Amino acid sequence: MAKEITKRSEDYAQWYIDVVLKGDMADYSPVKGCMVIKPNGYGVWENIQRNLDRLFKETGHVNAYFPLFIPESFLKKEAEHVEGFAPECAVVTHAGGKPLEEPLVIRPTSETIIWSTYKNWINSYRDLPILINQWANVCRWEMRTRLFLRTTEFLWQEGHTAHATHEEAEEETFKMVNVYKRFAEEFLAMPVIAGKKTDHEKFAGALHTYCIEAMMQDGKALQSGTSHHLGQNFAKAFDVKFQDRDKELKYVYASSWGVSTRLIGGMVMCHGDDNGLVIPPKLAPLPVVFVPIWRSDEERDLVLGRARELTCDWDLPFFKIDDRDQYKPGFKFNYWEIRGVPLRVEIGPRDCHNRQVVVARRDTGTKTPVPMEGLRATLERMLDEMQRALFAAANERLECRTFTLDDYDEYRSAVEEGGFFRIHWCGNEDCEKRLHVETKSTIRCIPFDAAEESGKCLLCGRPSTRRVIAAQAY
RNA sequence: CGGGGUGUAGCGCAGCCCGGUUAGCGCGCUUCGUUCGGGACGAAGAGGCCGGUGGUUCAAAUCCACUCACCCCGACCA
Numbered sequence: 001m002a003k004e005i006t007k008r009s010e011d012y013a014q015w016y017i018d019v020v021l022k023g024d025m026a027d028y029s030p031v032k033g034c035m036v037i038k039p040n041g042y043g044v045w046e047n048i049q050r051n052l053d054r055l056f057k058e059t060g061h062v063n064a065y066f067p068l069f070i071p072e073s074f075l076k077k078e079a080e081h082v083e084g085f086a087p088e089c090a091v092v093t094h095a096g097g098k099p100l101e102e103p104l105v106i107r108p109t110s111e112t113i114i115w116s117t118y119k120n121w122i123n124s125y126r127d128l129p130i131l132i133n134q135w136a137n138v139c140r141w142e143m144r145t146r147l148f149l150r151t152t153e154f155l156w157q158e159g160h161t162a163h164a165t166h167e168e169a170e171e172e173t174f175k176m177v178n179v180y181k182r183f184a185e186e187f188l189a190m191p192v193i194a195g196k197k198t199d200h201e202k203f204a205g206a207l208h209t210y211c212i213e214a215m216m217q218d219g220k221a222l223q224s225g226t227s228h229h230l231g232q233n234f235a236k237a238f239d240v241k242f243q244d245r246d247k248e249l250k251y252v253y254a255s256s257w258g259v260s261t262r263l264i265g266g267m268v269m270c271h272g273d274d275n276g277l278v279i280p281p282k283l284a285p286l287p288v289v290f291v292p293i294w295r296s297d298e299e300r301d302l303v304l305g306r307a308r309e310l311t312c313d314w315d316l317p318f319f320k321i322d323d324r325d326q327y328k329p330g331f332k333f334n335y336w337e338i339r340g341v342p343l344r345v346e347i348g349p350r351d352c353h354n355r356q357v358v359v360a361r362r363d364t365g366t367k368t369p370v371p372m373e374g375l376r377a378t379l380e381r382m383l384d385e386m387q388r389a390l391f392a393a394a395n396e397r398l399e400c401r402t403f404t405l406d407d408y409d410e411y412r413s414a415v416e417e418g419g420f421f422r423i424h425w426c427g428n429e430d431c432e433k434r435l436h437v438e439t440k441s442t443i444r445c446i447p448f449d450a451a452e453e454s455g456k457c458l459l460c461g462r463p464s465t466r467r468v469i470a471a472q473a474y
Numbered sequence: 475c476g477g478g479g480u481g482u483a484g485c486g487c488a489g490c491c492c493g494g495u496u497a498g499c500g501c502g503c504u505u506c507g508u509u510c511g512g513g514a515c516g517a518a519g520a521g522g523c524c525g526g527u528g529g530u531u532c533a534a535a536u537c538c539a540c541u542c543a544c545c546c547c548g549a550c551c552a
Contacts, residue, residue, distance in 0.1 A: 004486095013546085032544070088551075109552090142551060143475075150551070203552095211552095223552065260552055293511050300510095330512040337512095348511055358511080 005338070007274050012218045019268055020147045022338050023277035033145035033152035037261070040339055041148075043285025044264050045155060049135060051187050051282070052157065052259070055179050061131040061159060066113050068137070069104040074112040078237040081111065084204020088140040106139045111205065111230070111256060114160045115238040122162060122252060125244050129172075130162040148265030149222075149474055156260035162252045164244065166231070169253035173229040176257040177210035180225035188263060189280040189390035190214050190270045191398045192224060193420070193469055195445030200429055203256075207231040213444045213469065215398045216269035219418015221444045221471040224266050227257035265474075270394050271363070277340025278363050280390050281383035288319040288379055289341045291332045293348030306352050307345075310375055319345075337362065342386055343379060361386055363393075404467070408458050411470075415441045420471045424464035426457035434459055435470065444469045 005022055006014040020026050025041030037045065053063070072091065076082045085108045092104040107113065114132075121127060135157045145151050159176060163169040181194045192212035202209035206228035214224045235241070235251040244250050271278040281287050290307050294300040307321050322332050329346070336344055346358040346367075357375065360367045363386055370378050401419035405411045415421060416439075425431060425443060435458075436442050450466040457464050 017546090028544075030543085084551095138552090140551070143549080144547090144551090154552075156552075226552070258552070262552055291511095295510060328510045328512090328514060330510085330514085332513090333511095334513050346511065350511075 005274060005276060008217065016269060017147065019272045019276055024339050025264070025277070026147050031152070033142065035147055035151050040285060041264060044267065044279060044283050045261055047283040047285065048187070048263060052183055055183060056133050056159070059175065059179060061133045063134060064132045065134050065136070066110050066117065068107055070107050070113045072103045072105050074116055075105050077112060078205045078233055080233070081205035085109070088142060090139050090141055107136070108138055108140045110134065110136070110158055110160065111234055112238070115234040115240060115254070118162055118252070119238050119240045122240055122242050125164050125242055128162055128164045128242060128252065129168065132161070133157055133159040146265070148261055148268070150262070154261050156258050158256060158258040161255045162240070163255070164242065164250070164253070166253050169231070169255050170229055173210060173227045173255040173257070176255070177212060177225070177227040180212050180227065180257070180259060184212055184214065184224055185391060187280065187282045188267050188270070189387055189394060190224070190266060191391065191395040193445060193447050195447040195450070195469065197445055198432055198443050200432055201442065203228040205230060205233050207233070211445050214266050214270065215401060215420060216266070216474070217397070218269070219401050219471070221420065221473040222262070222266045222269070223444070223473065224263060225257070225259040228255060230254035230256060271390055276338035278390070279340035279342060281342045281387045284340070284342050285317065286320055286341050287383055288343045288345060289336045290319065290321040290345045290347060291329050291336070292321065292323060293329045293346060299349045302352055303347055303349060307347050310372060314376060342383055363390055406455065406458065411458060412439050415439050415470070415472060418472065420444070420469050422467040423458040423470050424455035425468045426460055426462040426464050428457070428460065428462070431457055431459040441470050441472045444471050444473060
């Protein structure tokens with residue numbers, strides 16, 4: 001049994017911290033709110049990058065890089081945007097041993113620097129669309145931070161696209177939130193609700209924001225990705241016009257979309273258990289670990305020799321043979337379990353004689369004897385099964401803990417227990433605020449697949465045409 | 475910004491009230507030996523300006539003042 005990890009049932013927040021630290025994903029840094037991402041955590045991020053990047057490329061996007069420093073004046077050009085971000089910006093006032101003439105903001109997001117650049121790139125409708133993504137770090141000075149979920153500096157990708165028409169920008173915005181949904185479900189094995197944010201929750205400077213919302217094991221919602229239709233707001237702020245086919249000068253339409261290292265926190269809270277991390281196979285830095293078992297030197301040679309033979313033509317990040325002498329097998333079992341490795345292959349003298357190994361699955365703990373013959377293919381199959389099992393379990397949890405409610409008193413007590421609540425809302429911001437103040441929950445999104453349904457607002461009783469998702473959130 | 479903690483070996487802690495040998499314990503680490511199918515054991519070692527500054531005192535990890543930092547919990551946010 002895993003020592004040192006707080007049980008989920010005792011203290012979910014502490015469990016999360018324990019798992020991240022003991023799972024060797026991250027460390028605290030000397031600077032408040034910042035974190036060191038260790039190889040076991042960064043490896044997950046690399047796999048997120050690799051796979052998501054492919055999806056971006058497949059939808060026609062290219063990567064570029066824009067600078068970390070942004071002139072302070074740029075940020076002030078879009079009124080709503082500056083209001084949203086100013087309080088959480090870090091500003092560089094000195095450099096080269098002297099005060100700077102104009103302070104430099106460390107990017108909290110890159111809309112302003114990018115649109116000031118796009119201005120120079122766009123003249124004609126022939127220059128459109130621009131479909132650029134960048135992988136970068138950003139800084140937001142948050143009051144309260146949590147490893148991966150909310151850190152002062154975090155890693156993310158931000159797509160910034162420019163289009164000739166509103167419709168085209170809308171299509172892009174919608175397309176990308178669906179790319180996120182697909183990625184979350186297929187790779188993170190994390191089911192999500194895709195939908196539209198309320199005006200109150202949308203991105204500062206956007207016409208509207210689409211999002212994916214995931215449910216953690218404690219029933220709280222985690223906003224896991226956002227896609228914004230920026231309309232002409234940034235084009236107007238930065239004076240980005242193009243000459244259209246009809247010879248008219250028009251402002252460009254924009255979208256932006258992003259996911260961050262927060263996804264790793266979501267992965268932890270979606271799949272982890274009381275023994276530590278559980279990493280979905282498709283994102284595991286190390287999918288398979290071999291734990292050889294021996295007593296004598298002869299057995300050691302036999303077992304290690306056989307393990308090496310079995311894996312001699314395997315590609316490296318796929319597996320590792322833990323041949324450390326100083327630890328007993330039992331220790332190694334726990335060591336790799338805490339770190340979330342999906343499959344463990346136990347191979348001892350008995351196995352060598354039977355021409356088999358024992359494979360243990362991280363999520364279920366089940367041990368299965370497997371013939372050495374065709375081992376690689378069997379492991380691939382088991383990884384695939386585990387990936388699907390993780391999604392199925394998470395999806396079942398999402399379904400079981402999604403409730404349809406029409407009584408406010410009932411809601412108030414129920415929402416504290418966690419879960420998603422399908423409620424009627426009139427669309428009024430006052431009701432939304434009241435919900436937040438009185439229940440500490442928020443309207444997470446208006447799901448795309450919400451059917452037309454007439455009802456009464458949970459709070460004020462006025463008419464509503466469809467249900468929204470409300471929940472407590474991270 | 476409020477509320478609560480914590481700073482003593484790499485990690486986790488004791489010692490502090492009641493000042494006084496060479497500052498301890500567990501884990502980890504090093505070496506040797508025995509072990510090895512769910513967190514092994516023995517022996518011998520290495521490792522500290524007790525968060526910082528300034529006081530009080532013959533004497534400070536311990537008392538006083540100031541200060542810095544980090545963590546956790548609440549209001550804002552990906």
